[in-house]
Amino acid sequence: MNAPLHRELPATALDAAQALDQVSRQWDADIVRQLTDYIAIPAKSPGFDPDWSAHGHIDTVLRNAAAWVEAQKVQGLMLEIVRIPGRTPVLFFEVAATRAASARSAQTVLMYGHLDKQPEFSGWRNDLGPWTPKYEDGKLYGRGGADDGYAVYASIAAVQALQAQKVPHPRIVGLIETCEESGSYDLLPYVDALRTRLGDVGLVICLDSGAGNYDQLWLTTSLRGMAGGTLKVQVLTEGVHSGDASGLVPSSFRIMRQVLDRLEDSATGRLLPASFHCEVPPDRLAQARATADILGDALYKRFPWARADCEGSTVFTLPTTTDPLQALLNRTWIPTLSVTGAEGLPSLQDAGNVLRPYTAFKLSLRLPPLVDAAQAVQQLKTLLEDNAPYQARVTFEPGGVATGWNAPATTPWFEQALQHASQAHFGAPCGYIGQGGTIPLMNMLSAGFPTAQMMVCGVLGPRSNAHGPNEFLHVPYAKRLTAAVAEVIARMP
DSSP: OHHHHHHHOOTTOOOHHHHHHHHHHHIIIIIHHHHHHHHTSOOBOTTTOTTHHHHOHHHHHHHHHHHHHHHTOOTTEEEEEEOOTTSOOEEEEEEOOOHHHHHHOOOEEEEEEEOOBOOOOSOOOTTOBTTBOEEETTEEESTTIIIIIHHHHHHHHHHHHHHHTTOOOOEEEEEEESOGGGTSTTHHHHHHHHHHHHOSEEEEEEOOSBOSOSSSOEEEEEEOEEEEEEEEEEOOSSOEEHHHHBTTBOOHHHHHHHHHHTTBOTTTOOBOOGGGOOOOOHHHHHHHHHHHHHHTTHHHHTSOOOEEEETTEEEEOOOSOOOHHHHHHHTTTSOEEEEEEEESOOOGGGOOSEEOSEEEEEEEEEEOTTSOHHHHHHHHHHHHHTTOGGGOEEEEEEEEEEOOEEOOOOOHHHHHHHHHHHHHHHSSOOEEEEESSOOHHHHHHHHHOTTOEEEEOOSBOTTOOTTSTTOEEEHHHHHHHHHHHHHHHHTOO
């Protein structure tokens, strides 16, 4: 497969080995250090830090990234931090097209990333922490490096690899936001404000996604949507002695269980409303079969399953399925409910014999890519609130609502570019995989630029554990991904 692709390359083609060597040296000498400094700053997304502006952490990481980009002396670069009052800021940069490329096409490459982070979470290894970066065995541990603080640095390094070899490239713009982990609710006003400056986008490169393994380039073909919010069940205005009230005052936790039973079959995890499901498109099903053959049981073995002793032997928690194809579909095209937070429950050491007045859960409902999240969240609210058991006060406050995304059809040039980039830098074909997470920007961009190709990739591979403890950036993979991005841009017609 390599030989025909190399014969088809134009005279100004990128030298793959030289490009990888350059970006690898840049990662080792500079980018790892930049990301180490970045990880140490608790730049939590505004949804987790309402006082983000006063704390100044988001401004700090944005200014640091902007200063680094400017210091790279990229030819034709213009950069600014754009601010809309009351909203998180964005970093916008523009790199002019080379003369040869501008003569061929007026299309633009849009590079996307974000610098805001998820909160700390518990369970970090004793020698690790969310804000205490550590580089070990090619992995940079800490919150946000892989998700996805590295994106702006990798994007500029890819452009530098093109310019170092004087390879023609189209106009390139970058949009780095600071609200992604809160649902990107600040982003659309910036997209509207910058729309004329974005230009005619022909290729979007989003480095905020995952990888099935660290052995090849992975293209994300779909993203799930989300209908999240807070469900609260209240039975009393204040806590009372459980010995006096239990058996007469209904437990808010039991009512919570009854309400959630309307939504989910607790025995199987299947969501009951038919409107929350959709058919898997035939092309995505075929891609899932191919990916299942590549990844096999690694799809479920990669998680840190809890273990227990049972009759003298060690057993592990079982996944919902051990069939690789079904495992892929379960995390990409099947709706799933998770409880990600709770209130009204005291810690174990503080829990007395008190019947609690309320129970509140933060719900995260992942939706298939083709299900409309706005409609789903309204159906969810009605389903949970109506006809409350015992006439308890049951409320659902939506939050974090975003429709999923299904990638447009891949054009021949893009398919060839992806395969060449993966073979050149990994020695293996490009893989195609749906992701269970949500990137609200992708639907905005698909709607705004319906003919653009979408290179949605990332470094979140096995055990990288984004959002959780011991999150890490796999630096060797990030180097190859950076070079692969340069390869794809070089082959854009």
